[in-house]
Amino acid sequence: MKLRVLAGLLAAAGMSSAALAQEDGQISYNSHVGRIINENCVVCHREGGIGPMRFETYDQIRPWAPLISVRVANREMPPYAYDHGIGIQDLQGDWRLSQEDIDTIVAWVDQGAPLGDPDLVVPPPDLNDPSEWNFVDAFGEPTMVIPSIPIDIPATGNDMWSNHYVPSGITSDRCIKAIQVKPRGDAKAVVHHANSSVELMREDGTMERYGQLTEYAMGKWGEIVPEGVCRTIPAGSMVRWSIHMYPGGVGPTAQGRMIRDNVVEIGLWLHDEDYVEQARYKQDLKLYRISEQDDLVIPPNGYHMTQGFQSFDHPVRVDSFQPHGHLRMNAASLEIFYPETGRTEQISQISNWSATWHHSHIYEPEVAPLVPAGAVLVLKQWYDNTAANPNNPDPDQWVYGGSRTGDEMTHAWIAITHLDEEGYQQLLAERRAAEQRSLAASD
Numbered sequence: 001m002k003l004r005v006l007a008g009l010l011a012a013a014g015m016s017s018a019a020l021a022q023e024d025g026q027i028s029y030n031s032h033v034g035r036i037i038n039e040n041c042v043v044c045h046r047e048g049g050i051g052p053m054r055f056e057t058y059d060q061i062r063p064w065a066p067l068i069s070v071r072v073a074n075r076e077m078p079p080y081a082y083d084h085g086i087g088i089q090d091l092q093g094d095w096r097l098s099q100e101d102i103d104t105i106v107a108w109v110d111q112g113a114p115l116g117d118p119d120l121v122v123p124p125p126d127l128n129d130p131s132e133w134n135f136v137d138a139f140g141e142p143t144m145v146i147p148s149i150p151i152d153i154p155a156t157g158n159d160m161w162s163n164h165y166v167p168s169g170i171t172s173d174r175c176i177k178a179i180q181v182k183p184r185g186d187a188k189a190v191v192h193h194a195n196s197s198v199e200l201m202r203e204d205g206t207m208e209r210y211g212q213l214t215e216y217a218m219g220k221w222g223e224i225v226p227e228g229v230c231r232t233i234p235a236g237s238m239v240r241w242s243i244h245m246y247p248g249g250v251g252p253t254a255q256g257r258m259i260r261d262n263v264v265e266i267g268l269w270l271h272d273e274d275y276v277e278q279a280r281y282k283q284d285l286k287l288y289r290i291s292e293q294d295d296l297v298i299p300p301n302g303y304h305m306t307q308g309f310q311s312f313d314h315p316v317r318v319d320s321f322q323p324h325g326h327l328r329m330n331a332a333s334l335e336i337f338y339p340e341t342g343r344t345e346q347i348s349q350i351s352n353w354s355a356t357w358h359h360s361h362i363y364e365p366e367v368a369p370l371v372p373a374g375a376v377l378v379l380k381q382w383y384d385n386t387a388a389n390p391n392n393p394d395p396d397q398w399v400y401g402g403s404r405t406g407d408e409m410t411h412a413w414i415a416i417t418h419l420d421e422e423g424y425q426q427l428l429a430e431r432r433a434a435e436q437r438s439l440a441a442s443d
């Protein structure tokens with residue numbers, strides 16, 4: 001609320017840059033706000049989208065204007081919690097609005113949310129079908145889609161899990177370019193998360209784990225593997241699904257209904273076959289535990305913090321970071337500690353974390369942290385079991401480590417490219433050269 005009042009005051013005093021840009025001081029839907037909404041909100045707030053209301057026209061938006069102002073000023077919408085001004089800011093698939101767009105929306109609402117000049121036409125949003133894959137524009141349709149086995153979810157009851165195998169359909173070792181996991185249709189309301197790993201069958205018919213494929217949790221966008229590295233999916237592999245669902249679901253579709261034939265799908269975009277030979281380094285996505293599940297105990301009306309460490313005996317690049325917790329977790333961070341200098345570097349901070357939205361924060365390859373051998377990734381997560389936490393269903397409960405939605409978890413998913421000393425030095429040199437170039441260009 002504070003932000004809103006401040007921005008409102010600035011706008012009223014004619015001080016916000018957005019307000020200054022307007023000659024007559026009026027910010028209207030047609031002149032400014034329609035574009036911002038179309039580019040940032042309509043993807044979810046439309047017919048068939050996951051948002052509870054539609055923002056496709058001025059008439060649909062107008063009644064929601066005051067609430068829009070609050071949600072936008074508090075950075076709750078678009079739903080992408082990641083702190084500004086701390087650590088790496090260049091992320092792929094970053095939904096955050098610029099401060100200027102936020103100020104514009106707030107100033108517009110403070111001025112009565114006018115439509116503006118009817119002759120100005122707001123360009124329509126350029127959007128895929130809501131059931132489409134997220135990377136269609138970048139990479140076309142997935143090379144293959146791997147569905148889970150359908151399962152019915154009743155209207156009421158306890159959390160449910162479905163663990164089963166399906167063939168991956170991969171016939172020669174391949175490198176993954178991008179991957180997205182998507183519940184099909186109404187399944188999005190009951191699927192809490194879905195892990196998928198790749199396993200290979202031993203000669204005696206038992207299964208051996210090869211590695212993690214990807215992890216889906218509500219609201220997740222997908223993952224892109226950086227150029228030049230291979231996240232392998234091997235020939236003849238099986239995909240092991242582990243899907244966590246809860247009856248009754250969330251959102252407008254599932255409340256009080258049985259949902260039949262829930263299917264989760266993996267969309268896989270693969271590199272050509274010969275990429276396996278070309279890619280110099282391997283990348284993997286793994287779960288890094290922050291503390292033991294048994295040590296996670298949060299008192300009623302209390303707080304908790306966990307901290308974990310991870311280092312490697314070879315240099316690495318951190319490609320993405322996704323903290324994981326449930327309803328009491330409200331913040332997470334990633335830092336790197338350099339034992340040689342004693343310095344700690346802040347990489348990512350997510351205050352205002354919410355279990356409704358799980359994002360894999362994908363660092364732009366030019367800024368993804370390059371970590372020398374022996375440096376330490378420091379992972380921290382915070383938990384708020386008081387009534388002040390809006391996601392908390394019951395502050396009077398003891399909360400323990402466990403996998404039900406009402407339990408807590410403390411780990412992070414991190415994609416790591418495993419480098420060698422030569423590759424590490426080369427990447428460092430490339431960054432220095434790029435810095436020099438940009439300094440020279442700004443002279």
Ligand code: HEC
Pocket residue numbers: 036037040041042043044045050051052064067068071072077078079095097356
């Ligand atoms: C990725 C999908 C997505 C995007 C993008 C998105 N929303 Fe939402 N929005 C939702 C969902 C889902 C809800 C309901 C659940 C919730 O409140 O988190 C919601 C709820 C809301 C609410 C109602 C909150 C309440 O308290 O009832 C407002 C207002 C809102 N969004 C505004 C916006 C605006 C404005 C934008 C763009 C600047 C935007 N949203 C972008 C998915 C989205």
